[in-house]
Every structure is written in structure tokens, then in C-alpha cells.
Amino acid sequence: MANFKRGKDKNIDKEAKIIIIDHEKCKPKTTVYDYLVSKSKLCPKECIILKDKKIEISENCCMVCFNSAKRSPGNAVSVVKLPTNLQTNVTYCYGKNSFKIHGLPTPQPGTVLGLLGINGIGKSTALNILSGKLLPNFGNIDKDVPTKKDIIKYYRGSELQNYFNKIYNKKTKVCVKPQNIFKYVTKYKGQNIQDLINKIDQRNKKDEICEKLQISHLFERNIEDLSGGELQRLIIAFTVMSDADVYFFDECSSFLDVKQRLVVNDIIRGLIDPINWNSDNKAKSKYIIVVEHDLAILDYVSDYIQCLYGKPSVYGVVSNKINVNNGINEFMEGYIRSENVKFRPYELSFKNSLSLESKILDSKQKQIYPKMTKHYESSGFKINIEEGHFHNNEIICLMGENGSGKTTFINLLSQSLSNLSYSHKQQHLENEYSKINLTVEEYxxxxINKSLGDKNFKFMVLNPLNINSIKDIRVCDLSGGQLQRLAITICLGTPAYLYLIDEPSAGLDCEQRVIVSKVIQKWLIEYLNRTCFLIEHDFLMTSTIADTIIVFEGQPGIECKANKPICLKDGFNKFLKNLNVTFRRDPNNFRPRINKKNSTKDREQKLANEYFLFD
Known part of the structure; x- marks a missing residue:
């Protein structure tokens, strides 16, 4: 039997380190400043540099200067490890010069573990290993491939030893809600939904779950007739109706509105609630892992967080398990404190830096759209739109449940303001792009050939969205996230007066969502001084860039009303009051956080009629 060793080999994996200086504590006439100035004179190389009364330390400084800086008095200087492409402690490698993952998430029975990381960093690989579909090879591709006994022995002394022992001895049943729901349901094509539910329901909970997820009216349809949101809720129902010991949920919020996301969260949390199993021990034995890019939802559903960092499609590293709030904040900061690793050179923040009150709105640029009504005879749905107005230099966000007529509003708006040019990013991209056989660059x-020659467009749009990395891929071969970035680029690069953007976060990871928010704000508002109508269910994106809100009310799919635009605070409060949910802001990075139902904070905000707390 091969001898597999766990952990890094420091003789092979040389850690890259950098020195971080807190310049507020390292000013002239301070002890640390004088110390570093004296050390800078002892080395012939430019390791410690004094520039405009500011200390800088070269990344390539010699070891003598590095150790001198590390021993600086006070706490103004700190040493941080950088993530490196490790050669040891490999959990799984797909082949020579292929992606590899270091470490694994560690689920704990009776709790919900959240996984947080960008696309292509190994989350799906980790789930495949934990589900037993993929066996860890510890980097051994051709020879000495570990057996199941080797794997259990490898994790001896850790929580994963008991976990894999149950998985490999078939004492545990695993149920997975997959990321790609459209590919998953191809095996059920042509089958009736009610027949499928009756077949899958092992917990005798179908009536309760279908009512909560609002899918009872779909029973007479076949599975291929469902929309994206309906299909997502159906597959979630399939998962939670299964009597399993391990539940994996991979990106449940896609295609769902805020209300539906909160319902799904409560259903997932219910899997570890003894009430739903009639047994305290049974509930405490359930393992649950959730992969999610909506940080407000991940924060709300998880007990613990494990971050994944590294280089997409090259390698991924799984961090240690940590409290959910600290874990998300450390990911936002780009610095894992417990491991002293800085994996991103910048922090992510959700502060709305361009509130409407701070902008100068010219009344001459005010545009009015008329009162409108649309009635669909085939479905019976009716939407009534109040008269409203907008200005240049403004982002108007449309907030409402699925089926309330937001996309219809966008279409009617473009028709009623036919004298104004517009650029439209559609919600569903597959039909438009799936048949395009050109490369991204050619397309x-x-x-948008004219915009490609604009150096500001390249700097403010192309570079942040990393379009250069996909320019040689054919459009028809793009993944969901890559296709979304291309569609956003095409929309922003098309000269227009109005920009109509429908769900730009779909398919994007949490980091890309922040970047897209900044790109829309900087390019359309700060640079072009244009108007943007945005449909978005991710509260983090909406709270970051929205200036005014149009709230949709009524019965989705039957009759709804689009109110006139109101200020950001009033719009959020009105929408959340309809959902009976309160949000607060994290003091560190301003990300919205959902208050637990009936918590002290929840009751206080409802009493004060403040359903969303701003800065």
C-alpha cells in the first residue's frame, strides 16, 4: 500500500511572502520610521527605500533587509504569505499541467457549511469528491493511485475520516442539487411532473414542500415546458424530498427572486430541524453543504464558511472552517487571517459611492415616460405602469417578484421612448448566442468595433471584465458566466441614450458581480453620463449602484402594478416590507445582511419601519 502524507512539505513548497506597511503608523519621527531609515542605509541594494518621506520595501529585497523589516518595533509592519501553486498536499489533480485542488471542505453533521469562491476554483470538484463520484488521487495520476482504504487512512484523525468511512462503505446516501439544471433534467424529458414528484418523494413531504415552493400548479405539465425559475424550484424540491444523509446544494438562487431565495433558505435550514424528521438525532446527523454566489443568501443559510482561493482553472486551495460572518468578511478583504494568506491585492466593498443626493440632476435632461398598460390574452396577465421620469446620470433598479412584469416594463419603455436610442442586454442569452460560430474577438x-478602439472603454470595461481571456473562444462554446460578461460588454459598448440591463449577475461569481457593478457605474454614469434601467435580484449589486427604485406590487402572473420611481431608501423599505424581511449593513464592507426572523434586530427595525439600514 502506498504511503500518502497529508500536509505541505516545506522543503518543496517554498512560501512567497510580502511585507505590508501600515503607513499611518509609519510616519516621520515615529520609532518604526527611524528604525527602517537606519536599516535602509546598511544595504547597497535598494531594498528599503525612502521616497517622499514614505517608506517602501521592495518585493525582491534581500533576506537581511526582509528580516530586519520583519523585526520592526511596534505593529506597523506585518509579513503576509501569498498563495502559491503548491506541489504537495494535492487532494486531486486532473492530469499533467491540469487543474488541481489542495484540501477539502469539512462538513459537520447537524450544520450547514457554505462554500465561497470564484468560478473555476474547484467548488464543483470538491463536491464530486465528497459525494463519492470522484476519488482523491493526491496528485498521483498514472501510478500508485490510492484505494478507498488509503483515502480513509490519509484523513485519519480528522472529521473527514469518519465521513469517507460512511461514504465508501455505503452507509450514507448523498443527494445533490446540481449547478447545471438544464443538463440534469434531460433524463426526465417527456415525463409528467406530478408522476416524477410521486416517484421521488421519500419523506412524504410533497404537499408541504410544493406549496412552499409554489410549484403545485405545475403538476400537469411536462418537465421541458418549465421556465428557468420553475425548473430551479422543482429540482430543489426533488432534492429535499429525498431521504438522504448528505445534501449538496450547488447555486440554488439562480433564476429565483428574493422572496423565493428566502423560502429556499428556510427549506434547506429545515433539513437540520428535528421537527421535520420527528427525531432529534436524525436531524443532527445530516450533512449539508451550500455553494452560493449571493453573499446575503449564503450568510443567511450557513453556520460556517470555507473559502476557496487560488488561480481559476490552474489550482484551488480550501481554507480552514470559520464563523460565517468572519469568513465572508475575510473573503471580501482578500486575506485569510487564520492562515495569514493574502490572495487578492484589493478589497471588495459594497458602499454606494454615488447616491442620488450627491449628484447634480439637470431638470432640462428630465425624461418622462407615459402611463402604460399591457394585457396578455394567452396567459391573462395584466400590468399597469404609472407615469414616471428619469434623468441622465441615473441608475433605476426594478424590484419585484418573478412574473410581476419587469421584463415587460423594459420592452414597453423602449417602445414608448422610440425617439431615444437604447441598448438592451436580454435576460436569456442562450437563444441569441448559441448559434454564433465566431470567436469572441470577431463578434x-x-x-462594437468603434468602442474597441476607445482606450477608455478598454480601461474601464474590457480590462475589468477580463474579456481578453476569452477572446479566442467561439461564442457558441462559452460558459454561462463567460457569455454573461460578453453580453454586458456588447451592451455597454453600443452607443445609446438608454441602457436596459436585465439580470447581469446571472452566471457570475460574487467577485465578478462586484466588478460588474463598478463597471456599469463608472462607464455609464461617471464617464458617459447616461441612464440605466436595471433588473436585478442580488441585493448586493442593487444596493451598490442603484439611485432610484421602481417597486412592482400585486399578484405575479395575474395582475401587477409598477409604481413610479422613488429614492433608494424608500424603495428598499417598501419592497422589503412587502416581503416582511429586514436587512442591515455590515460595518466593515457595507454588504447587506439579512436579519434572522424575529431576532432583536429584526423586531427593532420593523418597529422603526426601517427594513433596510443604510450607512
Whole structure:
């Protein structure tokens, strides 16, 4: 039997380190400043540099200067490890010069573990290993491939030893809600939904779960007739109706509105509630892992967090398990404190830096759209739109449940303001892009050639969205996230007066969502001084860039009303009051956080009629 060793080999994996200086504590006439100035004179190389009364330390400084800086008095200087492409402690490698993952998430029975990381960093690989579909090879591709006994022995002394022992001895049943729901349901094509539910329901909970997820009216349909949101809720129902010991939920919020996301969260949390199993021990034995890019939802559903960092499609590293609030904040900061690793050179923040009150709105640029009504005879749905107005230099966000007519509003708006040019990013992209056989670069040259020659467009849009990394891929071969970035680029690169953007966060990871928010704000508002109508269910994106809100009310799919635009605070409060949910802001990075139902904070905010707390 091969001898597999756990942990890093420091003789092979040399850690990259950098020195971080707190310049507020390292000013002239301070002890640390004088100390570093004296050390800078002892080395012939430019390791410690004094520039404009500011200390800088070269990343390539010699070991003598590095150790001298590390021993600086006070706490103004700190040493931080950088993530490196490790050679040891490999959990799984797909092949020579292929992606590899270091470490694994560690689920704990009776709790919900959240996984947080960008696309291509190994989350799906980790789930495949934990579900037993993929066996860890510890980097041994061709020879000495570990057996199941080797794997259990490898994790001896850790929580994963008991976990894999149950998985490999078939004492544990695993149920997975997959990321790609459209591919998953191809095996059920042509089958009736009610028949499928009756077949899958092992917990005798179908009536309760279908009512909560509002899918009872779909029973007479076949599975291929469902929309994205309906299909997502159905597959979640399939998962939670299964009597399993381990539940994995991979990106449940896609295609769902805020209300539906909160309902799904409560259903997932219910899997570890003894009431739903009629047994305290049974509930405490359930393992649950959730992969989610909506940080407000991940924060709300999880007990613990494990972050994944590294280089997409090259390698991923799984961090240690940590409290959910600290874990998300450390991911936002780009610095894992317990491991002293800085994996991103910048922090992510959700502060709305361009509130409407701070902008100068010219009344001459005010545009009015008329009162409108649309009635669909086939479905019977009716939407009534109040008269409203907008200005240049403004982002108007449309907030409402699925089926309330937001996309219809966008279409009617473009028709009623036919004298104004507009650029429209559609919600569903597959039909438009799936048949395009050109490369991304060729397609962009065809669509937005003029903008490609603009150095500001390159700096403010192309570079942040990392379009250069996909320019040689054919459009029809793009993944969901890559296709979303291309569609956003095409929309922003099309000269127009109005920009109509429908769900730009779909398919994007949490980091890309922040970047897209900043790109829309900087390019359309700060640089072009244009107007943007945005449909978005991710509260983090909405709270970051929205200036005014149009709230949709009524019965989705039957009759709804689009109110006139109101200020950000009033709009959020009105929408959340309808949902009976309160949000607060994290003091460190301003991300919205959902208050637990009936918590002290929840009751206080409802009493004060403040359903969303701003800065």
C-alpha cells in the first residue's frame, strides 16, 4: 500500500511572502520610521527605500533587509504569505499541467457549511469528491493511485475520516442539487411532473414542500415546458424530498427572486430541524453543504464558511472552517487571517459611492415616460405602469417578484421612448448566442468595433471584465458566466441614450458581480453620463449602484402594478416590507445582511419601519 502524507512539505513548497506597511503608523519621527531609515542605509541594494518621506520595501529585497523589516518595533509592519501553486498536499489533480485542488471542505453533521469562491476554483470538484463520484488521487495520476482504504487512512484523525468511512462503505446516501439544471433534467424529458414528484418523494413531504415552493400548479405539465425559475424550484424540491444523509446544494438562487431565495433558505435550514424528521438525532446527523454566489443568501443559510482561493482553472486551495460572518468578511478583504494568506491585492466593498443626493440632476435632461398598460390574452396577465421620469446620470433598479412584469416594463419603455436610442442586454442569452460560430474577438469587432478602439472603454470595461481571456473562444462554446460578461460588454459598448440591463449577475461569481457593478457605474454614469434601467435580484449589486427604485406590487402572473420611481431608501423599505424581511449593513464592507426572523434586530427595525439600514 502506498504511503500518502497529508500536509505541505516545506522543503518543496517554498512560501512567497510580502511585507505590508501600515503607513499611518509609519510616519516621520515615529520609532518604526527611524528604525527602517537606519536599516535602509546598511544595504547597497535598494531594498528599503525612502521616497517622499514614505517608506517602501521592495518585493525582491534581500533576506537581511526582509528580516530586519520583519523585526520592526511596534505593529506597523506585518509579513503576509501569498498563495502559491503548491506541489504537495494535492487532494486531486486532473492530469499533467491540469487543474488541481489542495484540501477539502469539512462538513459537520447537524450544520450547514457554505462554500465561497470564484468560478473555476474547484467548488464543483470538491463536491464530486465528497459525494463519492470522484476519488482523491493526491496528485498521483498514472501510478500508485490510492484505494478507498488509503483515502480513509490519509484523513485519519480528522472529521473527514469518519465521513469517507460512511461514504465508501455505503452507509450514507448523498443527494445533490446540481449547478447545471438544464443538463440534469434531460433524463426526465417527456415525463409528467406530478408522476416524477410521486416517484421521488421519500419523506412524504410533497404537499408541504410544493406549496412552499409554489410549484403545485405545475403538476400537469411536462418537465421541458418549465421556465428557468420553475425548473430551479422543482429540482430543489426533488432534492429535499429525498431521504438522504448528505445534501449538496450547488447555486440554488439562480433564476429565483428574493422572496423565493428566502423560502429556499428556510427549506434547506429545515433539513437540520428535528421537527421535520420527528427525531432529534436524525436531524443532527445530516450533512449539508451550500455553494452560493449571493453573499446575503449564503450568510443567511450557513453556520460556517470555507473559502476557496487560488488561480481559476490552474489550482484551488480550501481554507480552514470559520464563523460565517468572519469568513465572508475575510473573503471580501482578500486575506485569510487564520492562515495569514493574502490572495487578492484589493478589497471588495459594497458602499454606494454615488447616491442620488450627491449628484447634480439637470431638470432640462428630465425624461418622462407615459402611463402604460399591457394585457396578455394567452396567459391573462395584466400590468399597469404609472407615469414616471428619469434623468441622465441615473441608475433605476426594478424590484419585484418573478412574473410581476419587469421584463415587460423594459420592452414597453423602449417602445414608448422610440425617439431615444437604447441598448438592451436580454435576460436569456442562450437563444441569441448559441448559434454564433465566431470567436469572441470577431463578434465584438462586428458589433462594437468603434468602442474597441476607445482606450477608455478598454480601461474601464474590457480590462475589468477580463474579456481578453476569452477572446479566442467561439461564442457558441462559452460558459454561462463567460457569455454573461460578453453580453454586458456588447451592451455597454453600443452607443445609446438608454441602457436596459436585465439580470447581469446571472452566471457570475460574487467577485465578478462586484466588478460588474463598478463597471456599469463608472462607464455609464461617471464617464458617459447616461441612464440605466436595471433588473436585478442580488441585493448586493442593487444596493451598490442603484439611485432610484421602481417597486412592482400585486399578484405575479395575474395582475401587477409598477409604481413610479422613488429614492433608494424608500424603495428598499417598501419592497422589503412587502416581503416582511429586514436587512442591515455590515460595518466593515457595507454588504447587506439579512436579519434572522424575529431576532432583536429584526423586531427593532420593523418597529422603526426601517427594513433596510443604510450607512
Amino acid at each position: 465584438m469587432e462586428q458589433k
